[in-house]
Amino acid sequence: MLEAGLDLFIRKGYRATKIADIAKKSNMSLGLYSIFLNLKKSFMWNLLRLDVQEQN
Structure with missing residues (x-):
């Protein structure tokens, strides 16, 4: 779901x-x-959190 949204x-x-x-x-x-x-806004924030977690 996150990949589709991104x-x-x-x-x-x-x-x-x-x-x-x-x-x-x-x-x-x-x-x-x-x-x-x-x-949709919550979805975007979840994508941003996922990106931050992957970078750490």
């Missing part, structure tokens, strides 16, 4: 990427996706 953010940009796009690319229903991360 790919979309890179290709389309943050503002153009919709939660539905991330769910579809992740092969998840929108309802299931919203259980994990219901806000």
Whole structure:
């Protein structure tokens, strides 16, 4: 899910990427996706945290 979101953010940009796009690319229903991360902003922060953890 994080990889799908990152790919979309890179290709389309943050503002153009919709939660539905991330769910579809992740092969998840929108309802299931919203259980994990219901806000695009939260998703972006999770990506940033993951990047920081990998660098340490």
